[in-house]
Amino acid sequence: MEKVFGFTIQKKGKGLARAGVMETAHGKILTPAFAAVGTKASVKSLTPVEIKDVGISVVLANTYHLYLEPGEKIIEAAGGLGKFMNWPGPTMTDSGGFQVFSLGAAFGRRQSKISFSKKSNATPRQKPVHSDVLENIRMGMADSGEGGKTTNTLVKIDEDGVDFLSYKDGSKHRFTPERSIQIQQSIGADIIFAFDECPSPSAPYEYQREAMERTHRWALRSLAEHKRARRGLARASRKKMRKGEQALFGIVQGGRYGDLRKESAKAVGAMDFDGFGIGGSFEKEDIESAVSWVNEILPPEKPRHLLGIGDPLDIWGAVENGIDTFDCVAPTREARTGSLYTRAGRVNITNAKFVKDFSPLEEHCDCYTCANFSRSYLAHLYRTKEILASTLGTIHNLRFFTKLMGEIREGVLADKFEDFRADFARKYSTR
RNA sequence: GCGGCUAUGGUGUAGAGGCAACACAGGAGCUUGUGGAGCUCUUAUCACGGGUUCGAUUCCCGUUAGCCGCC
Numbered sequence: 001m002e003k004v005f006g007f008t009i010q011k012k013g014k015g016l017a018r019a020g021v022m023e024t025a026h027g028k029i030l031t032p033a034f035a036a037v038g039t040k041a042s043v044k045s046l047t048p049v050e051i052k053d054v055g056i057s058v059v060l061a062n063t064y065h066l067y068l069e070p071g072e073k074i075i076e077a078a079g080g081l082g083k084f085m086n087w088p089g090p091t092m093t094d095s096g097g098f099q100v101f102s103l104g105a106a107f108g109r110r111q112s113k114i115s116f117s118k119k120s121n122a123t124p125r126q127k128p129v130h131s132d133v134l135e136n137i138r139m140g141m142a143d144s145g146e147g148g149k150t151t152n153t154l155v156k157i158d159e160d161g162v163d164f165l166s167y168k169d170g171s172k173h174r175f176t177p178e179r180s181i182q183i184q185q186s187i188g189a190d191i192i193f194a195f196d197e198c199p200s201p202s203a204p205y206e207y208q209r210e211a212m213e214r215t216h217r218w219a220l221r222s223l224a225e226h227k228r229a230r231r232g233l234a235r236a237s238r239k240k241m242r243k244g245e246q247a248l249f250g251i252v253q254g255g256r257y258g259d260l261r262k263e264s265a266k267a268v269g270a271m272d273f274d275g276f277g278i279g280g281s282f283e284k285e286d287i288e289s290a291v292s293w294v295n296e297i298l299p300p301e302k303p304r305h306l307l308g309i310g311d312p313l314d315i316w317g318a319v320e321n322g323i324d325t326f327d328c329v330a331p332t333r334e335a336r337t338g339s340l341y342t343r344a345g346r347v348n349i350t351n352a353k354f355v356k357d358f359s360p361l362e363e364h365c366d367c368y369t370c371a372n373f374s375r376s377y378l379a380h381l382y383r384t385k386e387i388l389a390s391t392l393g394t395i396h397n398l399r400f401f402t403k404l405m406g407e408i409r410e411g412v413l414a415d416k417f418e419d420f421r422a423d424f425a426r427k428y429s430t431r
Numbered sequence: 432g433c434g435g436c437u438a439u440g441g442u443g444u445a446g447a448g449g450c451a452a453c454a455c456a457g458g459a460g461c462u463u464g465u466g467g468a469g470c471u472c473u474u475a476u477c478a479c480g481g482g483u484u485c486g487a488u489u490c491c492c493g494u495u496a497g498c499c500g501c502c
Contacts, residue, residue: 039465060464098464110470114463198464251464279464287463308464329465336467352458390467 005190005247005274007303007324013412016295016322022303024090024190025245026082027057031303032319032408034401035060035092035327040069041085044332045390046398048087054367054395055402058191059087060327063183064096068166068173072186080188091189092327095180095222097196097215097251098279098307100162104140104155106200113281113308115201115256129204137199137207157197159214177221185229185246191305193277194222196251201281208255215253216267223248223271247274249305252294256283261290265297275303278323282309288317295322312341312404312428316421319408331401335393338382341400345429349393354379367399368392 009020022029036043036051039062043051051059061081066072078084081091101113138157156163161176180195195218199211226248250273254260268276276298282290287309295304305325306318315326331341338350342362347354349361357375365371369378369392381389404424411420 035464037465044465044467062464065465092464094464096464102464102466110462112463193464196464277464282463284463305464310463314463328463330463333465333467334462337462339462348460385467387467 013417015320019412031324054398058090060092064099072183076186092191093189095193095195101198177218178225181225194219212253249275251277251279253280261293265294269298277305279307292321331397335397369396
């Protein structure tokens with residue numbers, strides 16, 4: 001069988017950092033790399049030409065959203081995700097597991113997977129939790145924080161899988177690890193993820209452990225389902241072979257607890273995945289250490305993707321601790337509200353001070369937006385809610401991230417990672 | 432010229448003799464496996480001058496402005 005997915009480490013750098021290249025059926029990804037998020041088979045406001053011009057090499061779409069609309073069979077009939085959206089490059093799909101959190105415990109509640117509490121994570125054992133509490137979490141009852149319970153009817157978790165109601169029309173659906181993999185095979189991305197559960201950062205230790213152990217069992221089932229497709233290669237049609245060519249990444253969980261993270265890395269790392277995703281919730285201050293706990297244990301020759309991160313400063317820290325690829329909604333989502341990235345930090349282009357500022361957003365930026373438009377014009381587009389605002393902002397923000405990844409990669413390759421990182425951090429203000 | 436009505440933030444509206452409310456607009460912030468959304472904070476010496484009163488943005492008189500009607 002022709003090998004269509006491969007990962008080669010070209011150079012190791014400070015700490016666990018490495019620069020490498022991932023090869024997929026749709027092209028190469030030079031790592032460390034940032035995947036643009038295209039949840040519904042579209043990087044919002046950009047055409048594929050713009051995605052490519054901005055330097056993005058891989059797009060991540062979402063199984064949950066595409067399953068609900070237009071349905072994975074439509075995408076399969078179109079010839080797969082890349083054909084459907086006319087994106088010729090590499091693609092990934094998230095397994096839908098994250099929506100168990102974002103549409104479950106976090107639904108309608110402005111809860112982030114990133115927690116900012118200063119609570120120690122060195123002492124994982126906290127006060128014992130009544131088993132009813134764990135059952136409530138599984139059944140979609142979330143603790144509102146004041147002791148009151150909020151009923152959430154969108155998601156229910158059991159050993160076999162997850163029942164959920166569509167966020168669109170309330171219709172009932174069920175995902176299991178097998179189903180998630182089948183859907184992802186139909187969607188046909190180059191890299192797919194095992195079905196996992198991402199518990200809320202506010203979930204107690206007992207629940208984090210339970211969810212992690214369930215995620216491990218689901219990982220084995222995801223892997224088995226994926227191998228079933230691969231075994232069918234010999235007698236299968238060409239279309240079927242496509243399915244077997246996909247790389248499957250397992251997901252490490254464990255929340256903010258060191259012992260769970262290490263246990264999860266050991267368990268998932270021992271499974272026959274092509275690479276790994278690190279998922280779940282983090283303490284903002286401890287993203288680096290949480291990542292290092294895991295990457296000290298995962299097999300070093302396989303790629304590691306940090307799901308849903310992140311912030312530029314977090315990305316430097318994660319690369320230093322062994323991460324190869326990232327995805328995050330921040331640059332594209334924030335671009336739509338006028339929050340734009342610069343070397344000096346993020347700015348809100350709608351601020352009054354930019355209204356009469358005719359200089360480019362960033363003097364030395366090579367993106368289409370900075371090369372052709374002024375801060376004043378951008379402020380005007382956002383203030384008047386013109387559609388073009390999203391496009392120009394997204395082009396700039398994604399360019400910022402691809403240049404950032406290029407700089408990080410160059411740092412590793414040239415043994416200048418530390419200098420580059422220090423230089424970036426010195427200039428980049430977090431306000 | 433005469434009569435009537437109305438004057439509250441940038442706009443449109445509440446309100447009550449004692450902390451001036453709401454919407455939008457304005458100013459600022461939040462956004463981490465998506466959310467073209469949303470949320471938080473913030474912005475007013477109640478047209479002007481006099482009077483009554485412990486106290487007036489509120490009641491009274493006048494001025495000014497706008498609107499409506501009449502000659």
